[in-house]
Amino acid sequence: MTWLNWVIPIVTLIVGLIGGFFIGAYYLRKQMEKMQNDPAALQKMAKQMGYNLNGKQMQQAQQMMKNNPQGGKAPKAKMPPMGRGNTGKRRR
Numbered sequence: 001m002t003w004l005n006w007v008i009p010i011v012t013l014i015v016g017l018i019g020g021f022f023i024g025a026y027y028l029r030k031q032m033e034k035m036q037n038d039p040a041a042l043q044k045m046a047k048q049m050g051y052n053l054n055g056k057q058m059q060q061a062q063q064m065m066k067n068n069p070q071g072g073k074a075p076k077a078k079m080p081p082m083g084r085g086n087t088g089k090r091r092r
Helices: 002-037 039-048 055-067
Strands: none
Touching: 002 039, 002 055, 039 055
């Protein structure tokens, strides 16, 4: 009977972690779908990450989200660097 005192909490923890992961992934996917249709939410998320998107970059980000709605691999077209400037050494 003492082994049940160890097994049940461990199994419960594992099931809870797996369930929490899938619930979190579902919630995140729904939030990303909402942002796809709401430019203000996308702009807010970008500012929280330290980026300031201009109009063209916003359109590119929305297009990328529409082309790749289920996550996974990123599309082949890459977005240009956003707002960080050139961090390398100058070429002469």
